[in-house]
Amino acid sequence: MTVKLVHLFVHAVPILSHCNEDEQSLLLRLKQSLVYKSSASPGLESWNSSIDCCFWDGVTCTGGHVVALDISGLSFSRGIVNSSSLFELQYLQSLKYAGNGFHLSQIPSAIGKLTNLRYLNLSSNAFFGQVPIEISCLTSLVILDISGDYGGRLILENPNLSMLVQNLPKLTELYLDGVNISSQGTNWCQAISSSLQNLRVLSMSRCHLLGPIDQSLAKLSSLSVIRLDSNDIVAPVPGFLANFSNLTFLSLSFCGLRGTFPKEIFQVSTLQTIDLSDNRELQGSFPEFPQNDLFSFWF
Numbered sequence: 001m002t003v004k005l006v007h008l009f010v011h012a013v014p015i016l017s018h019c020n021e022d023e024q025s026l027l028l029r030l031k032q033s034l035v036y037k038s039s040a041s042p043g044l045e046s047w048n049s050s051i052d053c054c055f056w057d058g059v060t061c062t063g064g065h066v067v068a069l070d071i072s073g074l075s076f077s078r079g080i081v082n083s084s085s086l087f088e089l090q091y092l093q094s095l096k097y098a099g100n101g102f103h104l105s106q107i108p109s110a111i112g113k114l115t116n117l118r119y120l121n122l123s124s125n126a127f128f129g130q131v132p133i134e135i136s137c138l139t140s141l142v143i144l145d146i147s148g149d150y151g152g153r154l155i156l157e158n159p160n161l162s163m164l165v166q167n168l169p170k171l172t173e174l175y176l177d178g179v180n181i182s183s184q185g186t187n188w189c190q191a192i193s194s195s196l197q198n199l200r201v202l203s204m205s206r207c208h209l210l211g212p213i214d215q216s217l218a219k220l221s222s223l224s225v226i227r228l229d230s231n232d233i234v235a236p237v238p239g240f241l242a243n244f245s246n247l248t249f250l251s252l253s254f255c256g257l258r259g260t261f262p263k264e265i266f267q268v269s270t271l272q273t274i275d276l277s278d279n280r281e282l283q284g285s286f287p288e289f290p291q292n293d294l295f296s297f298w299f
């Protein structure tokens with residue numbers, strides 16, 4: 001019975017929401033502006049004017065409006081850089097444009113027109129240069145992922161980290177792995193803690209961050225995931241992390257950590273993973289761990 005009900009529900013949604021014609025033609029123009037191998041991008045073949053756009057792969061509608069778009073894992077020889085039509089999709093709340101190969105370009109500043117975005121994922125593209133200031137105008141953002149796998153080509157200098165996040169109070173997840181944030185010096189903790197009170201995921205590995213981890217970060221007690229691997233922290237691990245009662249994941253490998261690891265942190269009952277590997281000057285004695293396969297620990 002349950003299966004049948006789900007089935008009915010799934011089919012009912014697109015019938016209720018006929019694709020808005022203007023948005024359908026914007027999507028068709030977007031498809032035309034992308035240059036890709038059709039064999040590598042089978043999903044885009046479903047973007048066909050004879051089919052309602054709410055049925056296309058990667059397109060989600062609500063009330064006939066395109067609210068979510070997932071154009072990911074495709075092999076573009078020309079991506080969204082000059083696709084002006086994408087940025088006219090005014091109802092878009094979720095945009096995932098991730099893992100789209102090796103086409104080098106800057107993040108288009110027109111992204112700032114998508115003011116209803118709550119989720120933006122531009123990760124693992126070959127983006128380079130300054131992160132556009134226009135991202136800081138997307139004040140509804142809850143999740144922002146601009147992390148890269150291609151060795152820190154994106155730079156947060158002008159705008160710097162403070163400017164990027166200062167108007168994004170709703171952010172709960174921030175992923176900037178691989179973005180060069182060296183210009184922020186040791187001020188990155190203040191930049192984050194003064195603006196992002198609701199943060200649950202802080203992922204900034206390989207960002208050229210300088211330590212120490214500042215006391216101001218203690219304000220962010222909702223943090224559940226902290227990933228800061230491969231930065232130049234070169235300082236002790238702060239004891240206040242033991243006050244983060246929802247902490248599940250703490251990863252600080254290759255950070256040049258010093259001093260004694262605060263053993264109180266092991267008492268955080270939600271913790272599942274701690275990675276402190278490759279910090280040769282870090283000391284500490286570690287409790288006996290229960291034979292619990294949820295808990296993993298590297299040292």
Ligand SMILES: *[C@@H]1O[C@H](CO)[C@@H](O)[C@H](O)[C@H]1NC(C)=O
Nearest residue numbers: 044045046047048049050051
């Ligand atoms: C759209 O779909 C129709 C019917 O399935 C097909 O004949 C046509 O070639 C498709 N057009 C494109 C541009 O793929």
Ligand SMILES: *[C@@H]1O[C@H](CO)[C@@H](O)[C@H](O)[C@H]1NC(C)=O
Nearest residue numbers: 077078079080081082083105
């Ligand atoms: C995008 O547009 C700019 C300005 O019109 C132009 O200089 C550039 O070559 C275009 N890039 C691509 C990949 O078409």
Ligand SMILES: *[C@@H]1O[C@H](CO)[C@@H](O)[C@H](O)[C@H]1NC(C)=O
Nearest residue numbers: 072098099121123143145175
């Ligand atoms: C962004 O997209 C990548 C590639 O699909 C995925 O691995 C990653 O988890 C996504 N990030 C978020 C925050 O959803």
Ligand SMILES: *[C@@H]1O[C@H](CO)[C@@H](O)[C@H](O)[C@H]1NC(C)=O
Nearest residue numbers: 152155157180181182183208
């Ligand atoms: C990081 O960015 C700074 C400018 O903010 C630049 O001087 C430095 O060379 C960059 N580092 C790397 C590894 O690209």
Ligand SMILES: *[C@@H]1O[C@H](CO)[C@@H](O)[C@H](O)[C@H]1NC(C)=O
Nearest residue numbers: 160161162163183184185187
């Ligand atoms: C970030 O940029 C703003 C505006 O230019 C500036 O006032 C602030 O000092 C900068 N912060 C850092 C840490 O460089």
Ligand SMILES: *[C@@H]1O[C@H](CO)[C@@H](O)[C@H](O)[C@H]1NC(C)=O
Nearest residue numbers: 220221222223243244245246
């Ligand atoms: C921890 O998570 C629970 C459940 O999501 C939430 O109610 C609580 O406020 C969180 N605690 C902190 C310190 O953020």
Ligand SMILES: *[C@@H]1O[C@H](CO)[C@@H](O)[C@H](O)[C@H]1NC(C)=O
Nearest residue numbers: 218238239240241242243244
């Ligand atoms: C943890 O929180 C308690 C109560 O808010 C506070 O007294 C204590 O100083 C905090 N510990 C650290 C190491 O910040």
